[in-house]
Amino acid sequence: MAIDTATTKEKIRNYIVQSSHADADKIKDESMIFREGFFDSMGFIMLITFLEEEFGIKTVDSDLIEENFESINAISEFIQRKSQN
Amino acid sequence: MSTRKLFAKDIILLENVEAVVNNIIEQMREDVLQRFKRNGAVVGISGGIDSSVCFALVARAFGPEKVLGVILPEKDSSPDSEMFAKELAAKFGVRAIKEEITGALSGFGCYERRDEAVKRVFPEYDPSTWKMKIGVRQSGLFSNLPPIFYLTIIDPEGNVKDKILPAREYLQIVAASNFKQRTRMSMLYYHAEALHYAVIGTPNKHEQEQGFFVKYGDGAGDVMPIGNLYKTQVYQLAEYLGVPKGIIERTPTTDTYSAEQTQEEFFYQLPFHLMDRFWYGFENGYPPAEVAAVMDETADRVESLFRNFERKRNTTEYLRMPPIRDYYQG
Structure with a gap:
């Protein structure tokens, strides 16, 4: 069953706001969450753990590229692709 | 001037x-x-x-x-x-x-x-005979993503397994x-x-x-x-x-860990002779293009590297700080 994109983005956004202690208004769907410094190394590991637990996906080495994680939009598309596989 | x-x-x-x-x-x-x-x-x-x-x-x-x-x-x-x-x-x-x-x-x-x-990640790990270490992958330093740590275990025959560390x-x-x-x-x-x-x-x-x-x-x-x-x-x-x-x-x-591990693979992701020169360029405000030309790199990659350095310096500030005590200004 396909996951609703809007719901996926909302869950990701809520997680990012909560875990990065950032101002919710500053985190847009297209915000570059790593370039803009919302997450460090630990934040990245925790994000992956959250995505795996929340969306039931399994991340492998080749998934760990900027295109899959740079923004809420990118993460959402990554989740959709992984869910379809 | x-x-x-x-x-x-x-x-x-x-x-x-x-x-x-x-x-x-x-x-x-x-x-x-x-x-x-x-x-x-x-x-x-x-x-x-x-x-x-x-x-x-x-x-x-x-x-x-x-x-x-x-x-x-x-x-x-x-x-x-x-x-x-x-x-x-x-x-x-x-x-x-x-x-x-x-x-x-x-x-x-x-x-x-x-x-x-370690055993929660690798249930087969036996600390009495196996060795372990954690480290990062070197390819990450020129990326905008922060590094991810991997756990590596080595059995007595020298067989190596590794996984991303949760x-x-x-x-x-x-x-x-x-x-x-x-x-x-x-x-x-x-x-x-x-x-x-x-x-x-x-x-x-x-x-x-x-x-x-x-x-x-x-x-x-x-x-x-x-x-x-x-x-x-x-x-x-x-x-x-x-x-x-x-x-x-x-x-x-x-x-620190039972398996042999260089500082480069654990943390720095670059040999020291390169790290030193890139860091010097970064902290002294040299433009990425000028550093790239000397170091046989592209300006884009050096720019990513400098962003990485900046992030590393910012996110580790907590480690360098003494306890904050000036909450009362009376």
Whole structure:
């Protein structure tokens, strides 16, 4: 069953706001969450753990590229692709 | 008008090593003897280049009879570390003692807590015969993503397995392993207080600025003689001071996990001769394109690298900060 994109983005956004202690208004769907410094190394590991637990996906080495994680939009598309596989 | 030099590969080299050494020695004497009113220095010696250079510096600053070297092995330490540390102490005529800290670490539950986390990732891991380490992948440094830590286990036949470390296990392994550096620092302060000496902190500039140290562990100490020197410069001092060749030629390791691990694979992701020059360009505000041209890189990659350095410096600020106490301004 396909996951609703809007719901996926909302869950990701809520997680990012909560875990990065950032101002919710500053985190847009297209915000570059790593370039803009919302997450460090630990934040990245925790994000992956959250995505795996929340969306039931399994991340492998080749998934760990900027295109899959740079923004809420990118993460959402990554989740959709992984869910379809 | 700016008088900044053009970026070049040798921009980082100390032109007058003798003057730098004399200046460090003079300042250390003033700080330790005059300011802190301590009579000498205690140094933890690991057989690595940084602690060896600090040891040689304090032997010159205070005289060999006013220095104590402490070798602090535990069960995961490489036997080479103790061998090199003893050679170093003999070379400079300084007394060195050995304090085995495995018992103290067992008391803290260091190994048990660490191995419990490893087993949650790899249930087959047997700490009595297998080896383990954690580290990052080198390809990540030119990316905008922060590095991810991997856990590697090696069975007695040498078969290697690795996996991305989940957050909870990563935190537990690091927290448990940090008992090692903090136990060593406790022991150094015991000897320093018993002798009315100061503790010499041994981190170099990269360790300080990139946060590659344990807060209140190896990041502690009263003075840090090489805290503002690049690794390339530390090697220049080592040659000048006569640190034994075996130590100078040794690959820097973490000597923290049971499996052999270089500092490059654990943390830095670049060899020191490159890291030093890129960091110099970054901290002195050189444009990425100018650095890239000299270092045979692309401007885009150097720009990503500089962003990475910036992030590393910002996210490790907490480690360098003393406790904040100015909450009341009365």
